[in-house]
Amino acid sequence: METIPLETHLRSLLPVDGTREALITSVIPRLLQSVAAVADALRKAHNVIAAGTANTFGDHQLNVDVTAENLIRNAILNCPSIVKASSEEDPVERPVHPASSSSPTEQYTLAFDPLDGSSIISANWTVGTIFSLWDGASALNQLPSRAQIAAILGVLGPRTTAIIALRMPDTAPSQPVQTCLEVSLDPYTSTWHITRPSLRLSPRSTYFSPANLRAAAEDEAYMSIVNGYITRQYTLRYAGGLVPDVVRMLVQGQGVYLSPATAGSKAKLRRLYELCPLALVVECAGGEAVDPVDGCRVLDKEVRDCGEKGALVCGSAMEVGEAVGKLLVGTGEMGA
Amino acid sequence: METIPLETHLRSLLPVDGTREALITSVIPRLLQSVAAVADALRKAHNVIAAGTANTFGDHQLNVDVTAENLIRNAILNCPSIVKASSEEDPVERPVHPASSSSPTEQYTLAFDPLDGSSIISANWTVGTIFSLWDGASALNQLPSRAQIAAILGVLGPRTTAIIALRMPDTAPSQPVQTCLEVSLDPYTSTWHITRPSLRLSPRSTYFSPANLRAAAEDEAYMSIVNGYITRQYTLRYAGGLVPDVVRMLVQGQGVYLSPATAGSKAKLRRLYELCPLALVVECAGGEAVDPVDGCRVLDKEVRDCGEKGALVCGSAMEVGEAVGKLLVGTGEMGA
Incomplete structure (x- = not known):
């Protein structure tokens, strides 16, 4: 049974006027690609341990953090619509591309935490990568409920999965865009499949x-x-x-x-x-x-x-x- | 910096009389090999989800359990010293090899849980594979403190690691064998490296x-x-x-x-x-x-x-x- 490709699914949700074209075809794919790269780096991290002088993963934790940071920074270099970025490792908003670059129609600011879960990474527990995407050239001094239009959680566990949340506050009320879905990486084809098209939290819980x-x-x-x-x-x-x-x-x-x-x-x-x-x-x-x-x-x-x-x-x-x-x-x- | 190969390390701990040769060169390597195979199957499990009619991993959990069980059963077929096995999925001790097989010098019984952590596997949290190894042709009606000589915990997370515990109660007191160490899989060479040669729990904790x-x-x-x-x-x-x-x-x-x-x-x-x-x-x-x-x-x-x-x-x-x-x-x- 064939599943719907992610891009097709997202396109069906977003406004048809093309104002989010780069988000669908460039920004989200690049960020997911970097999640796959971070997962791959983490799987290889045993090399760091085995080759190093210390024999606990914790001592080398910084290396993995820095590796994840660099992988994500490199991924967004190929994404003209991400104009500024800051991260938990380098918490200052800076331009992603040289000032001479052409100005894209869609402009987003990325805030990210390359590797969240430092207290449990040494025990080989599932950790994550967090992306927050904002309309415009800064995430600061903006109302999050309006300006933060997407978030992606990369889940680095026995599988590599991700949660994608989208909300477009400027969409006409008749066509509200709000979705939260799970995708899973096929490690052999590097393709992300939609595995849970609509995640819902019930009002009560146990x-x-x-x-x-x-x-x-x-x-x-x-x-x-x-x-x-x-x-x-x-x-x-x-x-x-x-x-x-x-x-x-x-x-x-x-x-x-x-x-x-x-x-x-x-x-x-x-x-x-x-x-x-x-x-x-x-x-x-x-x-x-x-x-x-x-x-x-x-x-x-x-x-x-x-x-x-x-x-x-x-x-x-x-x-x-x-x-x-x-x-x-x-x-x-x-x-x- | 080169690390000591696992086999060399284990050999240095165990009695030099050769009575545990198959344990070192066949049993432990085969079991670790099956941990790597289960980790690989789990990474691929998104296929099960994407291809199936249900879109929650939970619905297909049984498939992954059965796959892990089969991978381990197959791995031990090539291990003459494991004479009997039972598992959480099939909790009856049965001979691993045909009755016509030659009788090995070392005889072990394996008890295993192919995939422990069913309540958290759908969330892509770290899960595990548990092996318990007993001297002789049964794990039942034996004193565990004497007859259970090894345990391996496969840790299936962002990396693939394993804990190996060994205790030989029949070793001379002057040469006690008791060890608990961590190994990590290099996914590219399929080699296990010792990453923590001696795990110790302090008497107090917070x-x-x-x-x-x-x-x-x-x-x-x-x-x-x-x-x-x-x-x-x-x-x-x-x-x-x-x-x-x-x-x-x-x-x-x-x-x-x-x-x-x-x-x-x-x-x-x-x-x-x-x-x-x-x-x-x-x-x-x-x-x-x-x-x-x-x-x-x-x-x-x-x-x-x-x-x-x-x-x-x-x-x-x-x-x-x-x-x-x-x-x-x-x-x-x-x-x-």
């Missing part, structure tokens, strides 16, 4: 992923939320990598991921490289992504600086609402 | 992995243990796959993994295919593996039937002791 759990030691609200899940016999899964944890929810069709912040256990997730793209993915699957410190939707707050960090509760909508409600009461924000 | 957490809803002792870890700000990691969870502890050098049993939430782990090999790995790394229902060491109890299940607390020795102590008090076993 799965939970408590990140930054140290915060619960000093935050009664978080402790009470976690104990509530255990008492109600919710299933625990927590890899400690944002990409595998969120992707597991999407594939399961349910889940709640919590990464609150307290005075002693600060917010850990980078807004530009982690929170915004993950929030877009979750929202495109029908879920919610909220900052539990103020109760605001993640995508309603502009990113002012590439280094900003934030807290997060995301996943199944009703679970997110309940958890955020309790966390806000705990900090007294609710009555403010 | 990491915890609470499996079967539903049991905590009805077991005050388990709930109190988990809340104790959170209060003391231990780091949570829980993949929900026995191989990735235990391997993470080994690579981190610390951790405690708990899978208790209660009346409402029964023991989940199979003694022959999961508990015994994992216990050997953990003990060979200097940790402990205990059944929290009776406080007995996992390897001190014979397996009577291929289908037996049991509970487990394993990892850093002092953490295991404390947790088991609390669970036994909770069930009243302590005073019995």
Whole structure:
């Protein structure tokens, strides 16, 4: 049974006026190509270990990070529509092409985290690559809910898969474009196949992923939320990598991921490289992504600086609402 | 920098009398070869998804399980020293070779779980293959601490790695053989390199992995243990796959993994295919593996039937002791 090619599928979703032609034919294919390249580099990473003087992968982690960064930077050189890029490894927005280059009709800014999951990579757990794509020549000082039009999560595990989320806020309401799908790499033909054309998060869940759990030691609200899940016999899964944890929810069709912040256990997730793209993915699957410190939707707050960090509760909508409600009461924000 | 070949390294550890020659030159290489084959099959599994009528990996999970089972069964056909085998998919000990085959000097029985981690495989999380190797023509009704001489955990993640644990109880005390090491596959040459020659678990830990957490809803002792870890700000990691969870502890050098049993939430782990090999790995790394229902060491109890299940607390020795102590008090076993 033949599956629909990715490009054909995306074209069927996007406006027919051709205003997103480069996105479909150049930007998304190049980014997926770089995911395949990073996966391949990671598979080879044993060479680094075996050849090096140290015998733990952790010591060479930086090498793999740098390799991934370089592979992605090289991939986007062939993509005229990506005009600026910044990354978690080099968090400054810089032009991708020389100033003399011709100015493309479509212009996008890329923010990326080349290899997310540093705490688990040495154990050979699944890690990820995160891409956030913005309309225009900067991701900064723009409303994410309007300007961030796509996010891709590369999932580097036993297989190589990716989640693609798209949302075009400027599309006519009669033709809304919002999609979240899974593609899988055929390692022999280097072709990506659509394996889950529509990922959906149900409003309720019986799965939970408590990140930054140290915060619960000093935050009664978080402790009470976690104990509530255990008492109600919710299933625990927590890899400690944002990409595998969120992707597991999407594939399961349910889940709640919590990464609150307290005075002693600060917010850990980078807004530009982690929170915004993950929030877009979750929202495109029908879920919610909220900052539990103020109760605001993640995508309603502009990113002012590439280094900003934030807290997060995301996943199944009703679970997110309940958890955020309790966390806000705990900090007294609710009555403010 | 050249690393020592695996065969040379193992030979340097084992008795020089040649009584384990087939183990080194045939059994371990064949089993590692089958790990590489399973990893390859899993990478290709997207074909199953893309070509099938269902579009979730879960629906095709059985296919991948069966493929892994067949790959391993085929690999051991070329290994005369493995005289009997049983697996989680086919839990009956059967002869591997025709009755007319010549009788090898070394005789081993293999018990294996071809693909452990069914709950997380669809999300592209790291999963594992488990091998347990016993002296003689059966794994049943033998003392595991004496008869189970090796265990291999294949780790199928972004890379392909494996943990090899060996213990020869019949070796002279002056020359004890007990080792736990990590090897990594070079996917281009199909060679396994030693990447961590000696894995050790420290007696104390600040990491915890609470499996079967539903049991905590009805077991005050388990709930109190988990809340104790959170209060003391231990780091949570829980993949929900026995191989990735235990391997993470080994690579981190610390951790405690708990899978208790209660009346409402029964023991989940199979003694022959999961508990015994994992216990050997953990003990060979200097940790402990205990059944929290009776406080007995996992390897001190014979397996009577291929289908037996049991509970487990394993990892850093002092953490295991404390947790088991609390669970036994909770069930009243302590005073019995």
